[in-house]
Amino acid sequence: MGLRVENLRVYYRTLRGYVRALEGATFSVADGEIMGLAGESGCGKTTLGHSLIYLKPPMTYIEGRVFLDGREVPIWDMKRMNEFRFRRISIIPQYAMNALNPTRKIGRMIAELLAAHNVDFNEILPELKRRLDLVQLSHDVLNMYPIELSGGMRQRVVMVISTLLNPSLLIADEITSALDVSTQKAVCEMIVEFRNRGFVRSTIFITHDISILYQIADTIAVMYAGQMAEKAPTEVILRSPRHPYTRMLIASLPRVGARYRQERLHGIPGAPPRLLDPPPGCRFRDRCPVAFERCQETPPFVEVEPGHFIACWREI
Amino acid sequence: MRAGIRHEFLYFALRNAKLRVGLSILLLFIVAALIGPLFARYDPNAYVGPPAHPPSPEYWFGTTTFGQDVYSQFAHGLRSTFVVGLIGGGIGTLLGILIGLVAGYRGGLLDEILNMFTNIVLILPTLAVLIIIAAYLTVRGILVESIFIGCTAWPWAARAIRAQTFSLRAREFVDLARMSGRSSLKIMLTEIAPNMMSYLFMTFILQFGGAILNAATLDFIGLGPTQGMSLGLMMNNAVLWAALQLGMWWWLIPPGAAITAIVGALYVMNVGLDEVFNPKLREL
Amino acid sequence: MLTLEKVSKVYRTGALGLGKLTAVFEVSFEIGEKEIVALIGESGSGKSTIGKMILRLIPPTSGTIRFEGKDIFSLKGQGIKEYYRKVQGVFQDPFASYNPIFKADRIFTMLREEFFPGISRSQWERKVEEALRAVGLNPPDVLGKYPHQLSGGQLQRFLIARALLLDIRLLVADEIISMLDASTRVDVLNLLADLRDRGLSILFITHDLSLGHYISDRSLVLYRGRIVEMGPTERVYARPLHPYTEMLMASVPRLDQKWTRERTHIERGAAYGSSGCVYYGRCPIAQEICTRRAPELVEVEAGHHVACHLRS
Known part of the structure; x- marks a missing residue:
């Protein structure tokens, strides 16, 4: 449609x-x-x-x-x-590399975002990991703070997050x-x-x-x-x-x-x-x-x- | 279009309630300080009337325990309070701008040295130093007091202005001025400072308010001017002679209320100005 | 005309300045008369640092930059002014190049005060109008306005006109069209090319390979502060030698062909030895020798240099 x-x-x-x-x-x-x-x-x-x-x-x-x-x-x-x-409907913003909350680990941030939309983090975790592989990111990024990643890596993280619920x-x-x-x-x-x-x-x-x-x-x-x-x-x-x-x-x-x-x-x-x-x-x-x-x-x-x-x- | 910018600024300034309220209160007191003493019929320190007399048509704000006219003291004290604010705040702002600009623009070793100096003055317990200095000078006027206050209040301003200069220095129009053969001093004064006007203005307001408060504190603890009159000195005397316990509210309240109102108005104005200068804070 | 000899720039970072960041490492090249040299590199490659050092805006940590035989950092007082009379720059962000609270033509007034204090007002105005016409602007349209009333393209032309008011020999153009819209950027590029034909040399700093190709005579490819390849533009583009240049050529989006399907190598932050080749972490053809020794820039064919053990 x-x-x-x-x-x-x-x-x-x-x-x-x-x-x-x-x-x-x-x-x-x-x-x-x-x-x-x-x-x-x-x-x-x-x-x-x-x-x-x-x-x-x-x-x-x-x-x-x-x-x-x-x-x-x-x-x-x-x-x-x-x-x-x-x-x-989802968006990847222009300055996606700055869109992440700097005080939260990326995994925790995703979990909070999902919880706000009534989705269980653990249920979606395997799919999340598959998608991180797809964008050539290691699973370790989930335990990292945004500042530990380069601009390009943060951009890919945002891409994965934005599309996680198959908009x-x-x-x-x-x-x-x-x-x-x-x-x-x-x-x-x-x-x-x-x-x-x-x-x-x-x-x-x-x-x-x-x-x-x-x-x-x-x-x-x-x-x-x-x-x-x-x-x-x-x-x-x-x-x-x-x-x-x-x-x-x-x-x-x-x-x-x-x-x-x-x-x-x-x-x-x-x-x-x-x-x-x-x-x-x-x-x-x-x-x-x-x-x-x-x-x-x-x-x-x-x-x-x-x-x-x-x-x-x-x-x- | 310059007019356009000004126009826009005025538009927002006049629409900003905080700024209007703050400015009105301040103007009220400025007018009072300017013309108030003209109506004062007595020398503020002279013993002119019956002691501890409540406000009356003869003694508008009443008299002190010693029979001095409170209104005359208040009118003159208000004037000196503004003098302290202007001179003390002015010196603090000027020193802050000078040191902040130079440190931020030159960077390197000079910045390190100035920064260290700033931090030392910053962590010195200002009041303690002022007390010591005040204690060594037996004859102190309002001017001397203002200079003391100005010379100890600048570090905050310097740090903020240094940070601003730092970010402006990296802008390309500064590079362009350098490539036009401009000297560093000219660049600081004609390229960087004009871009911080709102900031500098707010610095002055804060320094002005700070100086008044500092002076009041000094006066209050008995280290104010040995000659002349000030609002803090009035409060000092009032407390010293137990005005509150004796129910002589007319001696204590005018200076206390005036200081609170002036400083409060300045801070409200500062918040309002911030909203006017920063488009992001403008409410549409 | 302008020569860089083993120019390096090391920034101190971190607490107490203990960390070191090498922005530019032993870069040597020269710019001849009437030549457009493209300095190509991605963000963080040190290309803007080189431009700023040539403009005397930041000093190099080591190495020398000579203009007409003289070390530009040994110049003093009037010598500095004479240097700026001949060497000028234009930067990336047209709006940042103007002090937002003053009118845009203040950049001309500043030049008059510093360089031409004796000139009469009408003479100066004629000179300014001449320069504005030379860059394709209509003086009445653009004089007396504030920066935000002019377009990015107009502001960049303004800056070029400013340089033309001096006896300029070399223009450092640092990404000057990357913030302009497609429909106006090519005109600014053509303007640069015309200026070269009138005798100017230009250092054209860019990350955009197609723009570099369109305009330059020689190209320098920079990676992490080092020149990895340098040569006549046609040769570098037709036959890139360094694997990094190859990768750039393969990834630049083109209008005449689509990307090949092969997977793009993106940096994974692989550790590279400080003694080896800087491109080792991403290089698809790296060998053991690349970890041990940094390759020197070697001339492979006339004027075409490459820094790669395997391609030289």
Whole structure:
């Protein structure tokens, strides 16, 4: 059944008014799908990820519905969400290495977390150990304090904890951006492995690094200034993107093998609009080389080919 | 946009109840200290009226056992209390900033030495030292007392400012200033200190309150100024001559209440300022 | 132009400074005229430490750094200023490089006060505008603003413009685009390349191999404070010799090919002898000799050096 998000709108309440961080996101993630969520800083990808699990102030729910495995998820209700959090929807936060309580041994911390969700630690211990093996961690870490582990090891501990109860949806928020390339690869492979083994069903992998998504994601959704720009299978996004923003973004990425002397790449001129009072219509309009009058209206996010969604008047 | 930042600061400052309450009380006492003595009709130490007279239209706060006017003493004492706070607190803050900045910015051996010095002063029983020093000086004015207090109160400030400087020093804009050929002194004063303004301001408030309390304690135990008047001295005399036992509440309560209120207001302001300066503590 | 000779940096750690942490160990290399040298390494490899030592921000524990033949740490007073007139740096976090409570263009004012006290105001303003245009900024758009009103890309260009106001010969660029968004970072990279064509040398410090490849003439690969491989960029990328470089090349996410399925070797904190090769704990081809002796950097082909017993 997977995840279905319909017209989700989440703003940030500030002194000067609402920051329109997420504007009418509609998409779905199938069972077993790893969806990469890409975009520049401030495009709303993290807002989207967090609103699905923990919509804390100043984040403000405006409208939209979320369904997981056919059941509605009351993301606007902090209390009722407790039943979903950790058990059905889980997150690996951006600074996962700092997410562990420094005064508790890791094993004890896990036991306490499980007890809070009425799960018996000893019952789940064999499975926990199997999963530690899988992420190449020794069982001894259960008797260690977080400070005794390296950043990469702590990150893996958090990954195991977040997925321990086999959630239907896992949100991985920029989990590779603080890691070295070798660790980055290992962590990404673990995410794929978790999916392959059925520890998690659907995964939303948030990152600004499209080359990582190319390695592990089944589909990629690209966001721009709070709006969904394009979603398609990974190969399609990389080889034949259709939204002008995606096209320019992909063309600006240096490949290993590309050299300045032979092939000069170009960035996208201009900057994203301020989300406090964004212009109406397509928010990429000002930087878009093919914009026309119609772009004054907000383009709908429509399926132009099976599995390929675009919000652009030129492509509809 | 500087105006914007100021505007935002003012907005939060004015909305902060703690800050408003603290500031109002403090202003009240400052005004009292400024204009109070103008209404005092007598010399605070002169014997002007009937002894142990309760408050009356003639003697607003009553008189002491010896017939001194309590209101005149209070008005002058309040003034000297603010003088002690400003001078003692000011010296404490300045020394703390100086030593903290230098130790934190230069690091290395100089830091070790300054840190050791700071710790020595810190663990010295301040009050005991003040008592000894006070006992050696036969003639003591408010100024001398303030300087003593300032010179012993700085270590806490120095330690806090050193830690702040330490973290600011590692910031890249400091590196950039060094690569612009700036001297260390200029970097400390123009790059690091402005970033700690809120911190420095709060340090001053705490030092101000601390100095008033210290002075009151010293006065109270009889080591205050030999000339002049202060709130602590009033309390000392009141206790010495058993004002409480004799039911002369008007002699004891004004100085005690004023000290409590001023110091309390400063601490409440400090908490409020903390909330204003630290966006994380701002309530929306 | 700039030469490092057996430069080491050891930090004292722990109580009383009894512990020792070797951040950089006997690193020697040089940067020539009009050359972009990429210094590639993961976090903790000592790459930023090297950059900071070249900028005289921290002193080396041993070894010498010479610029145009002179030891830069023996410079005094005016000599230091002359050095900074020719060597400047730009750092990773554009927002941290500005004092948040002042306007961004204060970095120019500071230069004027320190380096050009005699210049007239209008002359100086012209110079600043010229430098801003050279880095692709429109002066009225960016002058007189606070750092938080400018984007990361604009702030980094600002810093590069600042360096251009001096008679700069060498720019140390420490991860300057890692915090920029993809759509703006390539323009900053191109700007660096253009500056090189105008006669500047650049030390480009990065952890991103594709960026290093895009822009540099020579590449240095650093592991735990030691240079493990160094050579012309094309050679290093086409034919990596050190197992560490190989591993990096295999793990960097690429847009043209997917990762191979082989399991990634991640560090398990295996103990390595202090006398042996630093990469021993992770090396898939390590032999017994690697535990006994640290390999020297050896030239294998023209200009291509590697520090590995088995590959040299």
